[in-house]
Amino acid sequence: MEQKILMSSCEKGMKECDITNDLLVEILVRLPFKSLCRFKCVSKSWYRLISDNYLRQRLPSIATSLFFRSESDQFNKARYAYTSSNGTIQDCNLDFFPFNDKLLVVDGSNGLLLYYASTSSTFYVVNTATKSWVSLPKSKKETHLSILAFDPYSSTDYKVVCFTAWRARGAQLEIYSSETGKWDQHDVEFGIEPDAMSTTKHYFDGLLYVLVYPNMLVAMNLMKFSCKLIRMPESINMLSRVGHCHGRLHYAHINGNKLKIWVTNYLNRKWGLKNEINLREIMGRRDYEINNPNQVNLLVFHPEEEMVSVWFHNWKMMWYDFKERRLIGSWREKASVIQIWMFPCSNFLRNCIA
Known part of the structure; x- marks a missing residue:
């Protein structure tokens, strides 16, 4: 009509x-x-x-995609599933990529997966939306850490960031750009010792954010190769996550039974506490106690809605609406969650590696 x-x-x-x-x-x-x-x-x-x-940039996200390995799968294959707009779960396979069972997935970013073949030192970028893939030219140096940086809200281009050498308060990088089709080497200064950096990262609008122990966040500009240190409102741990919601940087942190969510202020860029939730209360289980970090995990912030995904080991994965202060939705398959991301309703994602 x-x-x-x-x-x-x-x-x-x-x-x-x-x-x-x-x-x-x-x-x-x-x-x-x-x-x-x-x-x-x-x-x-x-x-x-x-x-x-x-x-x-104003188009809403149309689905949530989940990349995981299922404990019920005897071959432990990498799989992905997505929830449609009506909330139904649809399971998809990655068989269109011929090396799915042979290569290691090292990262994912907004619908793209980064595979690595150690025998040939070759990277592959896979688009799960279009079921297409591309092999990258070989990098010049061995990588210690590889990160895929893709923001479909702003560009079809993506970058593969490889940390090839650690230096005092910095590192040497080798970066592949899909725009130029080649690798370039760069030096970057973090302002902190690299061994303090965690594996928790987030890419948005040209900036790569990495949480740093005990209470800092590095914002790395992948265009200017400059870094800014941001002090966090509370010491980070394995359950800490950063992400963007409505264009504002958010920080979620679980300590004991408390889930806290902070947001940056538009004017002074300082952190403000937005929510503090007792996990036992929202789950309706007074006896619930988080004694093991593997029992619960924060995955990702929703880019459009005021929600963060929470995964409970051997129980379910749900969204927590921190505006309404309630858990919504569920996904009950017994699985080891690797990563979750949003599929944006964007032509850039459809056109990337089309």
């Missing part, structure tokens, strides 16, 4: 229609993703409007 109405408006000519581009954008962002893709064929002006960065 919405297609016929908008097509009819277009056929009458935009000059005869009182709908401005601003009003048209407000209509388009409320349409189903499939309809939006069809409307790109209406005219060149509509194609440009729908492809514009401003509209793309």
